Amino acid sequence: MAQRQSLRGAALDEAIDALLAEMISLGLERAPISRPEVQQRLGLTSRATLVGERGKRIESARVAQLKESGKDPDNERRRRSLEERITHLKAENADLVRQRDRMLEALSVIANNCLVKHVDVEEIMAPLRKR
Template identity: 45%
Template sequence: MLRNTRGQNLDQKLEKLLAEMLTQGFENAPISRTSVQELLRLKSRSTLVGRRGEKIDAARAAQLKASGSYDDGKRRRLLLEDQNEILKKKVEELQNARDHYVEQLLTIVQQLQSKGVNIEESLVVLRPNRP
């Protein structure tokens, strides 16, 4: 017979669930006490009060802020501009990482060519329009 989740085990599951829901975003997994209760398969919300309730509320606020909304559901221009700046930084980081990996690939290809390996035959499978 399965026992209900309690104590520290419940706290760990709650934290893991909230982290997953935060990464999925507000559109895919909105955080509320009811949704957390259902996902944890709890029979009563009475176990989601106090510290656990505060964790859920904080996660909900963070999720709403990340989605560009506040608790009242309205979007704020300043928040959207902040999100835009964050996304611009992420794009720049990803472009730098891409450039770094392309440089590494080119170095590998040059080293293989200097050893006499025919790269064209090896990479033909990667071409989108193979003859």
């Protein structure tokens, strides 16, 4: 029974580069790049071999693969800054105020139409009151 020879040094670097190129060409859906995936595909038993410069190459290949698939790798993990959240909430608040004003305007038109037709406004508006 022949044992698989373990990769070391320059041979490991070449194998990693070849594997990363293959995974990039396969795409994000078929071969997402991550350190555990590279370790499994190469048959490595130690994660310590994929740190440092090799880890940086794996990370840059992951970023390249995400960019090729049309995803922005920076926005995937990033939370919005406080200023961005405040701006977003202000815009949402302004939209809600406009909706409220439109609803109040529609309610006043309904009440006015009821008065014109001599319909009891209190009876029509009863379902809108809090119980």
